[in-house]
Amino acid sequence: MSTIALNPNPEENPRVKAVFDDIRATRKTDFVNNMWRALAFDATLLENTWAEVKEVMATPSSLDPLTKEMIYIAVSVANSCSYCIHSHTAAAKAKGMTSEQHAELLTIISLAAKTNHLANGLQLPLDSVFDANSVAQA
Numbered sequence: 001m002s003t004i005a006l007n008p009n010p011e012e013n014p015r016v017k018a019v020f021d022d023i024r025a026t027r028k029t030d031f032v033n034n035m036w037r038a039l040a041f042d043a044t045l046l047e048n049t050w051a052e053v054k055e056v057m058a059t060p061s062s063l064d065p066l067t068k069e070m071i072y073i074a075v076s077v078a079n080s081c082s083y084c085i086h087s088h089t090a091a092a093k094a095k096g097m098t099s100e101q102h103a104e105l106l107t108i109i110s111l112a113a114k115t116n117h118l119a120n121g122l123q124l125p126l127d128s129v130f131d132a133n134s135v136a137q138a
Contacts, residue, residue, distance in 0.1 A: 010040035
């Protein structure tokens with residue numbers, strides 16, 4: 001259940017409408033999902049968050065769009081964000097993620113979680129070869 005009531009007419013605010021129009025144009029869809037509709041309660045928060053998401057997720061970079069979505073899924077699983085898991089899994093599938101890739105991604109996520117917990121529980125000292133400062137100087 002949402003912690004705020006979604007405004008039934010968020011686009012009455014011209015700043016919100018501008019962001020929603022940009023979301024539609026960037027994503028080539030008429031759909032604006034509930035994350036953006038919820039953030040519309042504060043136009044500044046909406047504008048800043050969309051600008052950041054657009055810069056990282058929608059701007060071409062050294063990572064391809066599917067890889068970005070799969071990373072987003074992994075972080076969303078680690079942070080227990082059900083909404084983001086669902087929305088970014090849908091986005092990854094739309095970008096070509098296969099069932100096999102999804103299964104492998106979940107296998108990697110679960111393995112990383114396990115070994116992260118083991119390393120944290122054991123409070124292991126860092127191997128010098130993994131120390132970024134040592135590697136950079138070598």
